[in-house]
Amino acid sequence: MTSTTDRPAATTLLRFATAGSVDDGKSTLVGRLLHDSKSVLADQLEAVEHASRSRGQDAPDLALLTDGLRAEREQGITIDVAHRYFATARRRFVLADTPGHVQYTRNMVTGASTAELTVILVDARNGVVEQTRRHAAVAALLRVPHVVLAVNKMDLVGHRQDAFTAITDAFTAYATKLGLPQVTAIPVSALNGDNVVEPSAHMDWYAGPTVLQHLESVPVSDAPAQSPARLPVQYVIRPQTPEHPDYRGYAGQIAAGSFRVGQEVTVLPSGRTTTITGIDLLGESVDAAVTPQSVALRLADQLDVSRGDLIAPAAAAPAVTQDIEATVCHVADRPLTPGDRVLVKHATRTVKALVKDIPSRLALDDLSAHPAPGSLAANDIGQVVIRTAEALPIDPYADSRRTGSFLLIDPADGTTLTAAMAGHAFAGQATGAPARDDDGWDF
Structure with a gap:
């Protein structure tokens, strides 16, 4: 396995989630992605091999890399959101493997709520089913910017292009009605590794990217940084020390946009307006800060500000x-x-x-x-x-x-x-x- 210290520093972070019906192969796809991108530690792989042998399987069941709960392993389904962090030479990733069973659709909402991309799996033998439509609707509801349709188990339909095209057309038509962005469809076999990290030798009719290639190249939106600034106040800092007898900082994580010293802001819901006199970031004073940094803002006026208030630009308040x-x-x-x-x-x-x-x-x-x-x-x-x-x-x-x-x-x-x-x-x-x-x- 390639050491992470040998890789160039990744400059961007992509948060993405997987979704699909039970037995569509989400966990296997994630396991294959981690394994073939050399993002699995030796002891993790050894534990998976041991668990697979105990279940009577000859080859490692890569789905176990994400199905970590005992109940999940016993049932063979994902019932919780499993998060994994990995990196390639081009990008860092936070992955949320979400449940496929209709009973756990609520977990998909959790996993996709912060995602910039969702991979929706479809079994090539079954096509678009109700749970596929539900996951697409949730992705549209949460306004996930990018959607990948991974048509899995292509080996079980003879790697046929017409089977892939029929599913892609049906899903794209539904996605268009939902207002989802352009869908990227990829034919894969997660079990065999086709078009997951390496291109498939069995589907020469497909000339698009593999799953990993697409994940590495999809543009990451900087819309939150360009939106009007928002700071939900989490805590009011009053050290009351001899060095800082009058210090009052309003601390929180910037949810959107950027703040700068001298900017006129409004505190909501009171509607009182004031000016930023200082921004403290990691113990240092800075001239400006952007999402998602955690900062403490110092204001010109002694306003009644407490946890739950929102600080926003006076000219662009909600x-x-x-x-x-x-x-x-x-x-x-x-x-x-x-x-x-x-x-x-x-x-x-x-x-x-x-x-x-x-x-x-x-x-x-x-x-x-x-x-x-x-x-x-x-x-x-x-x-x-x-x-x-x-x-x-x-x-x-x-x-x-x-x-x-x-x-x-x-x-x-x-x-x-x-x-x-x-x-x-x-x-x-x-x-x-x-x-x-x-x-x-x-x-």
């Missing part, structure tokens, strides 16, 4: 509202219904909220909206209208994946109910005294 319409993927076993009391976790702020309405649910077969479904069950995708107890500064998800997303949480036990992507905020902000429901929740 809307502040208590009424939010969002597209959601419901991930809990208990259904979501109008009238439910929930907690909304947005960036570093958590507030009480009510589910006012569920206008529609998405049908995955024809992408039609079923009006007034009454509730959302586990893995359903739909529209919800939320009323929060406190005003929140929320961007449209199309503008910012970080500050345009939020979670709905069960206030009784802290269970995550729904992953939500803000569509648009209703015009106007709440004024005057808030209304109260019968149990004392302020709205």
Whole structure:
């Protein structure tokens, strides 16, 4: 195996996720990718070989490189998100191998929420199935910039080009309806290594890149750095030492854009405006900072700023509202219904909220909206209208994946109910005294 110290320094990082139906070969593809790119340590490979022999297999089962949980190995399916970090000479990677079983679609939402690329696997014998459509819909919902369709197990259909073309055409038509970006389709055999890292000798009709070649060359978006700046405040630093008697820094990770000293900013939801007088990064003062750096901002005025507030440029601040319409993927076993009391976790702020309405649910077969479904069950995708107890500064998800997303949480036990992507905020902000429901929740 090539030592990582022998490789040139990688200059870019790609976060990507894999998805597909059960037994489509996701874990095998990931294992083959790690193995053939020489990203597997000798002791890891030895452990896989031992586990494979104990299951009566002659050759190493590369799927075990990611299926690390005992329950997964016993069942032969992936039930959790397995993260792997590896690098080649051209790029560094963070990989999330997500579950294929419909019961664990919620985990795919977790794995793909920060991904810049999603690899969706399809079994060449089965073609596009319901779970394929669900994973494509989740990728579109999360606005993953790049999608790869890996048509796996091509060896089981005789490496036929017509089989590959039929699946590609069906998936591309569906992806177009979803508004997904251009899909890159690659015929592979993860078990044999065809077109994963090395080109296949059995499919000379395919002249495109291998999976690894595409992962190494796909452009990584710098959109978060170009977006209007956002800093969710995580902590207020007040050392109160003789050296810094008046120091007050507002610390957090920059979610988008960049800040500079002298910039006019607004603190939300209060709407107070001030100027940045200093930026501290890793104990040093700097003139500017960009996403995703963690910094402490010093402001010119002594404002009431606390955890959960958002600092943004005064000229490009997000809307502040208590009424939010969002597209959601419901991930809990208990259904979501109008009238439910929930907690909304947005960036570093958590507030009480009510589910006012569920206008529609998405049908995955024809992408039609079923009006007034009454509730959302586990893995359903739909529209919800939320009323929060406190005003929140929320961007449209199309503008910012970080500050345009939020979670709905069960206030009784802290269970995550729904992953939500803000569509648009209703015009106007709440004024005057808030209304109260019968149990004392302020709205």
